[in-house]
Amino acid sequence: MNNLTLVIANKNYSSWSLRAWLLMTQFKVNFQEIRIPLDTPETPALMNQHSPNRRVPVLKIGKLSVWDSLAICETVNERFLQGAGWPSNPDLRALGRSACAEMHSAFTALRSNMPMNCRRMVKGFKPDAATQADIDRIHTLLSDCLKQTDGPFLLGRFSIADAFYAPVALRL
Ligand SMILES: N[C@@H](CCC(=O)N[C@@H](CS)C(=O)NCC(=O)O)C(=O)O
Incomplete structure (x- = not known):
């Protein structure tokens, strides 16, 4: 135990x-x-x-x-996890750590205007400018991560970055 x-x-x-x-x-x-x-x-x-x-x-x-x-x-x-929570490639690790740190310190508009609740479907939601800017940044960030490997997760195998961005996907 x-x-x-x-x-x-x-x-x-x-x-x-x-x-x-x-x-x-x-x-x-x-x-x-x-x-x-x-x-x-x-x-x-x-x-x-x-x-x-x-x-x-x-x-x-x-x-x-x-x-x-x-x-x-x-x-x-x-x-x-003997380090398996991050990719073995140090550049990918640095990218994942940056992505998680950004999640921690940013996206305030998304967090307040699109709260997480998997049970709730919102119809006709129109993000304000600040929320849209967060969504656009997230799209760029996740696309940049996905371009680095053949997937299937953000940095190849499942990593801490996926645990950090799964709730963002649920908000969206
Ligand atoms: N930066 C912290 C944030 C933790 C946080 O804000 N947790 C909220 C729940 S999501 C909380 O405990 N709120 C206390 C309360 O509402 O009484 C982390 O990453 O763990």
């Missing part, structure tokens, strides 16, 4: 949770899952109990807590 627990919110709404969960599930890492429902009276106390920054996802490795989806994915890659 790895003594691993991933604390997440509902995967339908929490794109950051989904990213860590997808990586660990796709690579068949053995972990337990604790789900904290968002926006309930119990949410703040549960966040306090499980998360250093009162946000999810959090990965618990024994007594160690790792928070933030990107830190979790890198830690899982290093400790449990």
Whole structure:
């Protein structure tokens, strides 16, 4: 047993949770899952109990807590995947890391105007200019990644970059 627990919110709404969960599930890492429902009276106390920054996802490795989806994915890659979470080619790794960092620090219009909810279909949605600019940038970024290999995933084999951009595909 790895003594691993991933604390997440509902995967339908929490794109950051989904990213860590997808990586660990796709690579068949053995972990337990604790789900904290968002926006309930119990949410703040549960966040306090499980998360250093009162946000999810959090990965618990024994007594160690790792928070933030990107830190979790890198830690899982290093400790449990022997590096298989990134391509072996260093240029592709750098591209994937750039793409994930950009996901982390950008696309604010897309995130606020196109929230993740796989169960909901929106008819007649017209993105505003800022949202359209995010969509255009994502299209360019993903196309640039896909051009590098024969696929089938963004950088060839499934990688952390796919875990990071799957929720974006769901938003679109
Ligand atoms: N940058 C963080 C973002 C984490 C985040 O904002 N998580 C949201 C859920 S998607 C959260 O925990 N919100 C707390 C709350 O709504 O009470 C990451 O990548 O993990």
